[in-house]
Amino acid sequence: MNNRECRFGNALSFSFDIKHAESDSLARVGTINTPHGPIQTPAFIPVGTKATVKSVLPEAMADLGAQALLSNAYHLYLQPGSDILDEAGGLGEFMNWPGPTFTDSGGFQVLSLGVGFKKVLAMDAQTFRRDDVIAGNKDRLAHVDDEGVTFKSHLDGSMHRFTPEVSMQVQHQIGADIMFAFDECTTLHNTRPYQELAMDRTYAWAIRCLDEHKKLTQERVGKPYQALFGVIQGAQYEDLRKKAATDLGSLESNGQAFDGFGIGGALDKGQLGTIVSWVNEILPEDKPRHLLGIGAPEDLFVGVENGCDTFDCVLASRIARTSAVYTMEGRFNLSNSRFKRDFTSIDDECDCYTCTHYTRAYMHHVFRGKEIISATLATIHNERFIVRLVDQMRQALLDGNFADMKADFLGRYTHRSGQARD
Numbered sequence: 001m002n003n004r005e006c007r008f009g010n011a012l013s014f015s016f017d018i019k020h021a022e023s024d025s026l027a028r029v030g031t032i033n034t035p036h037g038p039i040q041t042p043a044f045i046p047v048g049t050k051a052t053v054k055s056v057l058p059e060a061m062a063d064l065g066a067q068a069l070l071s072n073a074y075h076l077y078l079q080p081g082s083d084i085l086d087e088a089g090g091l092g093e094f095m096n097w098p099g100p101t102f103t104d105s106g107g108f109q110v111l112s113l114g115v116g117f118k119k120v121l122a123m124d125a126q127t128f129r130r131d132d133v134i135a136g137n138k139d140r141l142a143h144v145d146d147e148g149v150t151f152k153s154h155l156d157g158s159m160h161r162f163t164p165e166v167s168m169q170v171q172h173q174i175g176a177d178i179m180f181a182f183d184e185c186t187t188l189h190n191t192r193p194y195q196e197l198a199m200d201r202t203y204a205w206a207i208r209c210l211d212e213h214k215k216l217t218q219e220r221v222g223k224p225y226q227a228l229f230g231v232i233q234g235a236q237y238e239d240l241r242k243k244a245a246t247d248l249g250s251l252e253s254n255g256q257a258f259d260g261f262g263i264g265g266a267l268d269k270g271q272l273g274t275i276v277s278w279v280n281e282i283l284p285e286d287k288p289r290h291l292l293g294i295g296a297p298e299d300l301f302v303g304v305e306n307g308c309d310t311f312d313c314v315l316a317s318r319i320a321r322t323s324a325v326y327t328m329e330g331r332f333n334l335s336n337s338r339f340k341r342d343f344t345s346i347d348d349e350c351d352c353y354t355c356t357h358y359t360r361a362y363m364h365h366v367f368r369g370k371e372i373i374s375a376t377l378a379t380i381h382n383e384r385f386i387v388r389l390v391d392q393m394r395q396a397l398l399d400g401n402f403a404d405m406k407a408d409f410l411g412r413y414t415h416r417s418g419q420a421r422d
């Protein structure tokens with residue numbers, strides 16, 4: 001639908017084609033085309049924070065159906081350094097992943113790791129709200145001003161500064177196909193005046209990101225085009241979310257507009273669908289929308305039916321390493337002693353490598369024995385479960401039975417879990 005020829009890099013660079021749109025909801029099916037291949041949407045994008053999905057080979061990620069991977073600009077900037085990735089030929093080349101890649105801008109990480117608020121942002125909006133709660137009695141490791149964020153590395157305590165320009169420079173060096181604009185991520189605990197301030201700042205930073213992105217695209221001749229997504233903030237406030245979607249959706253600076261959008265920030269889980277629909281009813285229809293840090297099964301249905309095209313979440317792999325697995329019957333822990341003599345697969349409907357070769361009893365054994373393979377096998381299963389679930393949603397949309405598929409799944413699946421970015 002929106003074929004955008006790259007003016008400076010390789011031939012066809014980035015486009016989004018919508019194949020099908022629901023008439024009674026915001027859901028749609030499409031294809032995001034990137035220089036490293038297409039992504040059929042809706043799609044779940046597994047997270048490889050530091051240029052690796054922990055414990056799993058890239059070939060196994062491809063085998064389980066991952067179409068793209070998302071890494072983190074903040075972590076890669078600190079280690080090994082974005083210049084190293086640039087010299088290596090970019091993120092995909094560096095980590096032996098030939099497909100499309102995304103990078104998160106670092107906005108969330110400099111604040112979450114620096115200020116010390118919890119990584120899990122889904123929280124109860126009714127709890128008390130004040131701006132200093134995020135610092136608590138911890139050392140405040142990040143300081144935000146209108147120009148950018150000064151922060152202390154969580155690795156060695158060294159001081160760094162991210163501005164919109166630095167984030168763009170870092171993300172261009174990393175070389176992912178899809179990047180995000182540098183934003184100030186708030187929590188549900190921040191006051192309304194602070195949310196307004198952060199949103200104004202995010203808008204001013206968005207313009208600076210577009211300008212720097214355009215400059216770098218022109219300078220870095222011969223590199224594949226990197227698409228830039230603007231990030232919609234506004235917490236749980238309808239007017240703020242709608243204003244952000246209106247302002248960023250139509251923003252153009254020196255002829256450069258966003259190629260797509262990320263919906264970020266504090267998302268009150270109980271209101272997820274409402275918040276996402278406020279935004280997606282306003283954002284340009286012909287550009288892809290990514291819901292940042294959302295990946296629990298029940299939330300993915302809400303995201304898809306409210307018009308989100310891609311999702312990422314670190315939970316699938318993070319909980320796998322603690323022996324927690326998703327199944328059609330809900331989530332459980334393989335280290336539980338009830339699995340000691342259970343010679344069935346983790347999920348008898350799952351077609352992953354783990355489920356077709358191993359039993360719950362074996363998984364219980366390797367978790368109890370703290371064998372490294374436990375992380376690998378459980379991660380393969382969980383990533384496959386989530387990737388496949390969103391693939392099934394895409395197929396159900398094409399087949400015209402999304403509502404039935406959703407009712408069937410949620411009728412069986414009961415466990416609820418939160419939002420998480422790494």
Ligand SMILES: [Zn+2]
Pocket residue numbers: 346347350351352353354355356380381382384
């Ligand atoms: Zn499986």
